[in-house]
Amino acid sequence: MARKKETAARKTRAQTRKGRKTERVKRAGGAKKVRTSAAGVKTSTRTRKKGEATSAIGAKRPAGRKRAKGRQAGGEKPGWRDIPRGGLIVKAGNAETYETGSWRTKAPAIDFDRCTNCLFCWIWCPDGAIQVKDGKVVGIDLFHCKGCGICAHECPKEAIAMVDERRTTHVA
């Protein structure tokens, strides 16, 4: 319950974050919206809602120096005067908005008939990608699941299998 609240709070925070950057990447078959993190890793918007992504750098312009609203031209980022000194990320919690799901080659698939809700998978998952509701495993957060397979390995009931998934949103 507490966890749910926290997620909701984070979501609200994320939605109010400024400095969202989007760019259009031309691809065969049309344009796709892509966000760019400070680390230069392009991330798909597949499972994210608009306005949730933020720069990993936590950049914030000082008051009175706000950037023009709206979509920025490709690759435009804040200048050296407008980012925290020393490369610090001064806003916590933005790992949530950073998609690690795109690194995945195989995804966990849960056999709910076998699952006893021991939550070993939830304990072991390095990315908090096991979705739990009311003490029960309900699914996988594929935006963050890297496909490491630790959950499948640790599951005492062999209720999780790593399976190929159809990926449609890989970005060049």
Add this chain to the structure above:
Amino acid sequence: MSHRGRRTGSGARVLRAPAPAKGTIVKALRGADAVAEAMRQVNPGVVAAYPITPQTDVVERFSEFVADGEVGTEFVTVESEHSAMSACIGAAAAGCRVMTATSANGLALMWEMLYIAASYRAPIVMAVANRALSGPINIHCDHSDSMGARDSGWIQIYSSTVEEVYDNVIQAVRIGESKDVRLPVMVMFDGFIISHLLERVRVLPDKKVQSFIGPPRPVYSLLDIDHPLTYGPLDLFDYYFEHKRQQVDAMEYAEKAITDVGKEYGQVSGRLYGYYEAHELDDAEVAVVALGSTASTIKGLIPEIRDERIKGGLLKVRLFRPFPTRDVVRRLSATKAVAVLDRSASFGADGGPLYLEVSNALGRAGAKTKVTNYIYGLGGRDISHEHIMRVYQDLTRMARGRLKPGTRYLGVRE
């Protein structure tokens, strides 16, 4: 020895700073003791250090203060200088006031962490007993250690007497922690020549030092759990350049901070510190640029040089980073010939590091001054009065076009 401030012209006496602070005690201290004494008075939150000749006495002395409970410092013993600087960076990130000391190969072992300290904008203060880098093995003074670190992003202050290193360590705390600066500061003092030299030092009362530096005011702290933050994320080509540009900017702010802090320290201690020191430069026909203890020796020789009817002056460089480019131009472009003394070589370059700075400054300003370079004192080789007199004599010949500028070596066996 205790003369400070700028001489206003030929034969002019030293500008007197405000009266010395009440409660100042004159002590007989070696350079290493003076650093430890300043550290004791600063009472930093964390010191992480590893001993190395000739810096050893600094940490030895300071660890006594820790053991005797004279400071509240957390003294972190480490297994190498790399770890010492790493621990310092961590402590600074936690919001602590941090100090350390090293020398030569110790500084070299810190190398990658030096850049990280500067790029994290961690205002660590480090005393560096200047010593030659091996090999072949040498434990004596030259400036090749700190000169090698000149582009690491640290502010670099050179001290030329025991009292100066004491004063500089205290000022460094304020300089590094200045609002728009937030950079680590190296305070250099010549290994053995200053570190093991016993001299008069006017030690300020502890309270004066404390009120001068004030409490540490970290901008960010890893221990501030209400405002969690991340140090050292991946920057790559997206942001790294911008962060480096910020560091350039910080150095520009440092210039003002150093001047302000020097003035304020003058009010507190009675000893004014400028960005550099000029001696007999107003009417000088020829001048020498030097730093470290050699600059003090030259200062002491200037009356003799004037007696030889040489219109000679001295520009003592106190800050090597940020370098006083504008001051060099302002004070030296009217002279006919300038000799720059380097206690380190820059192999394959057109002269030593100090020479390159001075030559570039005057060259870019379009000054007609002839600039020449002397490499001296490598590995602790003594620089004698005769050497210095020869430099001034060379300069008068150069001013008359009878000797060409170039890089020469003082005191090397041919």
Add this chain to the structure above:
Amino acid sequence: MVTAARLLAGAALRADKYFQAFPEFGPERMGAPIVAFNRISSRPFSNYSQISNPDVVVVIDPTLLGAEAVIAGVGEDAIFIANSSEEARPVAGRLGLEPGQVYVVDASRIARETIGRDIPNTAMLGGVVGITEIVPLDDVIEELKELMGEKLGSERIEGNIEAIRRTFETIRAR
């Protein structure tokens, strides 16, 4: 040796003089010859070169009196003070110095009689002060008490003070 230079500097501070004291830089080895230096002046000075032409040379170890190094840079005006059981004349002759330049005191004997061991360092300070009057004798003694008192204990401090006084008087009697 280094302690003696330290004591002399401390005494100079007590006399409100300007001073430097420094050892010969480098690793010290027990038993190997070592050198230490002082500069003392009633006015401020600014000199950080090594000392190559001393005004005063003090030789504490008599076995070094034949060594080339002890007379290096010693000019005609320099004063030479040696710990020796010999007279000044033969010592001067051996070193190629003028007899008037050389002062000799048997500091080792005085040290044995006062301190109980052949540690002539402090005793020689009495000789130096006796000849040069660079600092008052009392300042040397006070400095010794403060710097070494804790380490040596009152009995040995008294012995050292006695040694300093005796060399001071002996050398001035000549």
